[in-house]
Amino acid sequence: MDQQMDIYVNEEGPFGYSGKRKSLAKSSENIYESLKSNRTGPALSVAEDVKKSSCRAAAVCLGVLCLLLLTGLITLVCLFIKGNSEWEMKMVLLHNSFTNLTQERDQLQTSFTNLTKGRDQLQTSFTNLTQERDQFQKRVEDMANEIIDFRKKLQDQYNKQGWVYFSGSFYHVSSTKKSWQGSRDDCVQKGADLVIINSREEQEFMRRFPKPRWIGLTDRETEGRWKWVDGTLLSQSYWILSEPNGHMLRDEDCAEISNHLFNSWNDDLCNSEKFWICEMTSLL
Incomplete structure (x- = not known):
């Protein structure tokens, strides 16, 4: 208070009024600026630091984002x-x-x-x-x-002409008698030969001619080895019981059908004259 009064008194005095007032004004301004600087200086410094930190953080985040974007893009x-x-x-x-x-x-x-x-x-x-x-x-x-x-x-x-057909062959029964060889020669002249009996059916067919007749079977070459006139050996025979027996009594080397029985073959002397049966195989 005393200073203010002194200042005021000095301003009011008649001597050096304007100069003293100017110096007082300057002093007041200096004091205000000093107070102002003392009040705002630290605050401004903190604000600037905060602002700079925020900028740095933003820059770092922006850089990280750019890096992430670049990485993602790559x-x-x-x-x-x-x-x-x-x-x-x-x-x-x-x-x-x-x-x-x-x-x-x-x-x-x-x-x-x-x-x-x-x-x-x-x-x-x-x-x-x-x-x-x-x-x-x-x-x-x-x-x-x-x-x-x-x-x-x-x-x-x-x-x-007197031929009879049966099972693929023609048969001719003679009406005269001749020896076995004479009978065969007659058959050959007719284009045939003495009959060869190859089956039971043919043997059965021969039974329709009951009289003794020469057939084409002989053992003149080898005694006891009967062969047909075509050279085949006898396999199936129809001899009468106890026949053939020519080798026991006399040389009976030619075969005949002697009766109407199924087993009706007999051996006899080839020079004996008998009826005969010719057989001619049919080509049809």
Whole structure:
């Protein structure tokens, strides 16, 4: 208070009023600036530090974000390039597969075409063969009918000459008597030979001729070894009980059918004169 009063008094004094007032004003301004600087100096410093820290943090975050974006971009580019390469590889593989499948399809189409042609040719050949078969079968049937007709005519002709047909052969029974060799010679002159009995059915057929008749069986070459006139050895025989016995009593080397029994063969002297039976094998 005393200073203020002194200052005021000095301002109010008549001497040096303006100079003292100016100096007082300057002093007051200096004091205000000093107080102001003392009050705001530390606050401004802290604010500037905070602002700088925030800028640094923002810059760091921005840098990190940029780095992350760059990393992500590079990763995306790498993935895109890798995916594009894999896609291109798949496209190449698919193209190759498509090309191979196209070639296989063309080959299969060609094979199918060839098989179709072959099938058509086979069908044509089969049709032709069927027609030829039918024609051949018709010719065979015609020939068979002709053979039957010819056989009937031949049988009729042979029947008129005294021949009898049975199971593929014609048989002629003589009306005169001759020796075994004379009988055979007569059969040969007729284009036949003495009968050869090869089956039970033929033996049964011979029973229709009950009189003793020469057959084409002899053992003149080797005693006891009976052979047919065609050179085959006797296998199935129909001898009468105790026959043949020519080697025991006399030289009976020729065979005859002597009676109507089923087992009716007998051996006798070849010079004996008997009826005989000729057999001529039919070619029809």
